[in-house]
Amino acid sequence: GQNIDQPTEMTATEGAIVQINCTYQTSGFNGLFWYQQHAGEAPTFLSYNVLDGLEEKGRFSSFLSRSKGYSYLLLKELQMKDSASYLCAVSDSNYQLIWGAGTKLIIKP
Amino acid sequence: DGGITQSPKYLFRKEGQNVTLSCEQNLNHDAMYWYRQDPGQGLRLIYYSQIVNDFQKGDIAEGYSVSREKKESFPLTVTSAQKNPTAFYLCASSDTDRESSPLHFGNGTRLTVT
Numbered sequence: 001g002q003n004i005d006q007p008t009e010m011t012a013t014e015g016a017i018v019q020i021n022c023t024y025q026t027s028g029f030n031g032l033f034w035y036q037q038h039a040g041e042a043p044t045f046l047s048y049n050v051l052d053g054l055e056e057k058g059r060f061s062s063f064l065s066r067s068k069g070y071s072y073l074l075l076k077e078l079q080m081k082d083s084a085s086y087l088c089a090v091s092d093s094n095y096q097l098i099w100g101a102g103t104k105l106i107i108k109p
Numbered sequence: 110d111g112g113i114t115q116s117p118k119y120l121f122r123k124e125g126q127n128v129t130l131s132c133e134q135n136l137n138h139d140a141m142y143w144y145r146q147d148p149g150q151g152l153r154l155i156y157y158s159q160i161v162n163d164f165q166k167g168d169i170a171e172g173y174s175v176s177r178e179k180k181e182s183f184p185l186t187v188t189s190a191q192k193n194p195t196a197f198y199l200c201a202s203s204d205t206d207r208e209s210s211p212l213h214f215g216n217g218t219r220l221t222v223t
Contacts, residue, residue: 008149030208031209035211035212040197040217040219041216042113042199042214042216042217043199043212043214044214045211045212045213048209050208087151087152089151095208097152097154097212098151099151099153100151101149101150102151
């Protein structure tokens with residue numbers, strides 16, 4: 001079966017760095033997406049990786065290793081507004097998205 | 110501004126009643142999707158449509174129905190046959206021309222059936 005694993009919840013301190021991991025087992029791979037979702041709101045797109053390596057976008061970076069079925073989202077200089085759930089999704093061989101359950105990130109002052 | 114509008118934000122219904130959730134987009138996207146989000150689970154695909162007048166079942170289509178008569182609109186009906194309809198429903202659209210096209214989501218409808 002197809003599976004995406006993420007930690008359920010993480011806590012970090014304002015101003016610090018946090019890494020949210022995502023491991024996947026899917027039938028085929030056509031890219032991995034990260035989304036941010038504040039409570040009760042729509043998910044918003046953060047990043048897309050299809051090749052191995054690190055993609056940097058401001059305070060957020062996303063890494064992919066296809067051979068290991070592994071990705072992480074790195075958030076630097078954490079701000080209180082970064083408190084949200086972070087969703088990992090993989091596009092499989094049919095370009096259908098398989099979603100992880102999301103990681104709830106709690107930022108403390 | 111372009112975007113996706115879902116209405117209403119909160120919806121309450123009695124068991125046994127059908128209910129229709131609205132989704133409208135002005136992004137000129139061909140593809141539209143309905144997802145259901147439950148606590149502790151990933152988004153689950155209910156139905157999707159890649160072109161007007163055509164749609165396909167997702168992973169959990171039982172108890173739901175959709176129509177795609179216009180490019181801009183993709184309403185979802187939750188029927189009385191859906192056993193556990195209380196959930197947060199998200200509509201999304203995407204530009205299907207590129208593999209890396211992200212989904213654009215509406216703000217969701219929280220449906221409560223009692």
